[in-house]
Amino acid sequence: MNVQKTMLAVSLSLVLISGCGGSSSTETVIAEPEQGFTFDASALINNVTTNIIVAGYESLSVKGQAFHLATLTLLNTPTAENLAAAQLAWKEARIPWEQGEAHIFGPVDALSIDPHLDTWPLNTTDLQTLLETQSGFSAQVIKSWNDDVQGFHTLEFLLFGDGVAENIKSIEELNLLEREYLAATAEVFADYTQLLAGAWTIAQDPNDSNSTPYRDLLLTPSNDIYSSQKAVVEELVNGMIGIVDEVGNGKISDPFGADIDSADTSLVESQYSWNSLADFYNNIQGVLSVYRGELTLNSTDAIGIRDFVAASNLQLSQRIDNEIVDALTAIEEIAGPNNMPFRQAIANSEARLRIQVAIDALAVVQTSLESDVLTLVSSNDWKTQ
């Protein structure tokens, strides 16, 4: 940065000096070659904010309501089919949430919705005691309780059981109190998903209807939150880095351990439902969505971070796209030919080789995002117009 500013000053001096005296008309002023690249990020920001982030949270809200309805049906009509439907609704709601972890900033943190929905580990000690000693569970009461007895994983535990030997729970294993607790907690869950979508689209403070929807702060930078387009793009890229790091170095690596003897199933995310690999996959799918600017990955002309990178280096943009796809493939292949769940895979020597491939692939993505993309965002080479 300093070098460029110095050159600017020298260039300016040359122009000014050349303006002195009549004889200067014969002097030659050497213009600096144009450096860097130009990319107006307005369309990128608009597309990613509207069609990925907001669309994702609206999808979560819709699926949250559907999940709540499924638990009410299960409460009133306890059949195996209704239990299976509630389990499926939980997995459906999990998809936009995990994809949304590629952009964990704004209301999801400010309104404490992340811990409300996704605290881990859950407090099985207190949960069991509550189920043994309390009754008449309501959403209003449960909402005031600690985060570790509500949210995704409490619901998962109630729906799927402890997940040790199997992720199947019979309807006979789900008593009335558990179904009451499930429905009340699902109502709290659905309320939070609605709150989150509203914070992005209606008012970021649900208690202040005059507060700006968070979406608008990204769409119109140069405000107190985002000082420029660069700030918004930096936010998006750091969001991608954050989840790639968490999946590679946390969600997968922590239970994986240094060797097979130190593998720890208690650290596996979504271990009760055996939904771990789907979680990881959706996390990175969220990264690809922001990178390509496509939520469903069906269109080919959407504008994402990829286009920003391409404005500087087309080959680099394609290389990173390939790296993210490789990471997705590696995660998908962890299950192997026998469709092994992650909590079993970490204790299987062959599967561990496949897990290591996924960890390495994620490390490649993280390095590229940090060393290439973030550097590009921060550099003075990028001119917005």
Place this chain on the structure above:
Amino acid sequence: MHLNINEYLVMKNSLLIRPLTLAIIVTYILGCGADDKKVALPTVKYPDYVLVENLGDQATAHGASDSGHGFSTPIATLNPQEMGKHLVGDAHFETSFTTAPNLEHAELDGLGPTFNNQDCNSCHQRDGRSSTLTIPIGQDRILLGADAGIFLRMSVDDGGCQQPSSSNDFCKNNAVPGFGTQLFHRGVLKARADWQDNPFIGQANVYLSYQYNEISYADGNTVVLKKPVFTIDSAYDTDNIADSAIMQADVRYSPRNGMPIFGLGLLELIPEQAILALADEADNNNDGISGRPNWVFDAIKAKAGVEIPVSLGRFGWKANTPSVRVQSLGALRGDMGITNPLFPDESIANTPLHQSYLARTGYVDTGIDEQGNTEASQEFSDAVVFYAETLAVPARRNVNDEQVMQGGLLFEQSHCVSCHQPDFITVSGDNVQLGGIDAPESLKNQHIYPFSDMLLHDMGEGLADNRRDFIATGREWKTRPLWGIGLTKTVNPAAGFLHDGRADSIEEAILWHGGEAQKSKESFVALTHADRSALIAFVMSL
């Protein structure tokens, strides 16, 4: 150090284009033919802090200083071993603790039994300030629960303490009988004897509401200020709240909000003599600003057997803790109820509440096991402390913006720097320690710009909590560092400013200044709207 803008050089680290350009233009005009009219344009001289970009010197964050990750970047110059320790601490910082016993996650149990939050991050969201709670529509107050990053300190008033000594227990605050010096408004399920009717409640319920007051400028613009008001009920020690020990007339409360945790290692390495040199308790220079150090009990010195275990206070809203280690591990034990090697006793040890809890739950959650291990290990404690010591300072934004630079001059002219001391140089050499452990080289000999003198100042009646903290009075607060403050709402859009989050903006925070800062506030209020905006733009660039 009292700064005069004419004493500053224009150039600093080649960061300024505008004055450089001005200088070139002056050269151009003066350098043309002898017959040309010579006009010398005035050269604007800015204080160096107006021009500096890297507020943490080599410990400044890059690649995140415009976004919500601005407070969460490790210092890039840490060595690989240190970086590894930082990342382990990062994970610990987000660890959510659970009720003991947790057979599946024994390493994570031990929460409470009473507490204010379950993990560090909940009070320091994304390593910044916590969200200021707003009142739900249709209600007049809100119960402090999992969303709250604020709690109440409390103590029995004793008229003050001037000089810490063994005879006055080193000016420690007097605990409220049966409670302590911090009100834990949350609990594990069975924390209380009446847990079946009051599950997950701690020592008492605390509610927040606000009083509002409108301020008018001479130009007709107005600002609405809000002041938190706390009410308490359901205390564990009585059915009649008026009879509770915490409701007696001599009990004093002080709300405390979570604050940012970046740059803390640098602040701890500011030479003590550099801070003390700024103190002017008797206001001998008659500038209306005193500034005095807080001298506080140091648990590390006490553990080491130092006869007078007292140190200069550096951290906390009233400079009431001496080091990141004492601050962090004190919060681990207090705010979360996780015992650790420096603070091995539960926060409510030796109270009727704790005794009944242990009896009710079969003595399985005593805070220390048969082998003498605390709930958090030494390794866990060291890593989480190191994390808080080694987060980089975000770089400034818009340094060369004309309005920002103009605001820098107004910041100087309004004497804000009388308390918001711009810069220090951290200690260098061997045997430099942080909380009793060798300090990373990355933190040494850095020219930093925290904009705090690290001293206590009387901030007036409006901000007073009327509760002393060691030797800090009920009207005194430590000057808050301003570095990174412009990113506050980027990191957490619901965050507020000041000790209880009452200010929703920099402007509101300035308008709450009183006492020693009254004249500076009046200078700000007297500015035109454009100049007020410029001064705020400068602060937002930090």
